[in-house]
Amino acid sequence: MASSSSTPRFSANDVTVIFFLGGPGSGKGTQSANLVRDYGFVHLSAGDLLRAEQVREGSQYGDMIKTYIREGKIVPMEVTVALLSNAMADSLATNPPPAGTKARFLIDGFPRKLDQAVFFEETVCVSELVLFLDCPEDVMESRLLKRGETSGRDDDNAESIRKRFRTFVETSMPVVDDFQKKGKVVAVKATGSVDEVYGLVKAGIEQRGVHPR
Numbered sequence: 458m459a460s461s462s463s464t465p466r467f468s469a470n471d472v473t474v475i476f477f478l479g480g481p482g483s484g485k486g487t488q489s490a491n492l493v494r495d496y497g498f499v500h501l502s503a504g505d506l507l508r509a510e511q512v513r514e515g516s517q518y519g520d521m522i523k524t525y526i527r528e529g530k531i532v533p534m535e536v537t538v539a540l541l542s543n544a545m546a547d548s549l550a551t552n553p554p555p556a557g558t559k560a561r562f563l564i565d566g567f568p569r570k571l572d573q574a575v576f577f578e579e580t581v582c583v584s585e586l587v588l589f590l591d592c593p594e595d596v597m598e599s600r601l602l603k604r605g606e607t608s609g610r611d612d613d614n615a616e617s618i619r620k621r622f623r624t625f626v627e628t629s630m631p632v633v634d635d636f637q638k639k640g641k642v643v644a645v646k647a648t649g650s651v652d653e654v655y656g657l658v659k660a661g662i663e664q665r666g667v668h669p670r
């Protein structure tokens with residue numbers, strides 16, 4: 458039987474996609490800001506896009522997203538992949554990369570499940586690298602509880618954090634392990650200060666040929 462093959466919406470010849478993974482509170486959002494500043498990445502946080510969709514007037518997904526996020530569950534991938542794909546298209550239309558350069562997308566907090574990784578790479582774009590922040594749960598927990606004092610996020614509480622950790626171990630780490638087998642992972646120890654972690658991040662990606670822009 459002929460196998461069906463789809464062409465991704467964006468060619469890896471035109472855009473560079475780096476997935477940015479790590480447990481909740483490992484520092485993805487914080488380090489993303491550094492990477493945007495120094496490497497010209499467009500930062501797309503799957504969680505931020507879902508939270509924006511949750512409160513968007515007229516969204517049919519608002520209640521569903523709210524429940525999934527509070528329970529630390531993974532929103533059905535069609536929703537998240539559509540948000541990411543459309544955000545990439547919007548960015549390319551409104552803020553194209555300098556002539557002769559490829560647009561760089563840093564996709565933060567995605568893919569969190571193996572089927573999302575496969576679906577995204579088949580339909581949107583093949584990734585170049587996976588940057589992984591490796592951080593123990595006790596460190597992530599204390600960061601998240603502190604973040605919860607001001608974030609206003611209804612998943613930054615002890616009960617939701619426990620559920621998010623469970624989802625991360627059971628569902629998201631297998632994605633990292635799969636990309637590891639393909640030789641695509643740059644793993645960084647994320648327990649140091651923000652500056653220390655960033656130093657390791659920079660060294661890791663530059664070793665893979667990603668340089669400041």
Ligand SMILES: Nc1ncnc2c1ncn2[C@@H]1O[C@H](COP(=O)(O)OP(=O)(O)O)[C@@H](O)[C@H]1O
Pocket residue numbers: 479480481482483484485486487488600601603604647648649650651652654
């Ligand atoms: N290296 C670090 N040391 C101490 N606190 C950190 C560090 N990196 C991030 N934080 C803080 O920890 C919390 C979680 O970081 P964040 O970047 O939002 O992580 P993630 O996006 O992976 O959940 C934030 O309040 C952030 O300010």
Ligand SMILES: O=c1ccn([C@@H]2O[C@H](COP(=O)(O)OP(=O)(O)O)[C@@H](O)[C@H]2O)c(=O)[nH]1
Pocket residue numbers: 479480481482485486502503504505507525526527528529530531532533537565566567568569612621
């Ligand atoms: O691809 C994704 C990314 C996020 N989420 C949901 O959004 C929440 C928050 O994700 P975010 O990346 O913002 O959390 P962080 O890791 O930064 O704390 C997750 O727990 C999930 O419920 C999801 O369903 N699919």
Ligand SMILES: [Mg+2]
Pocket residue numbers: 485486502504566
């Ligand atoms: Mg984040």
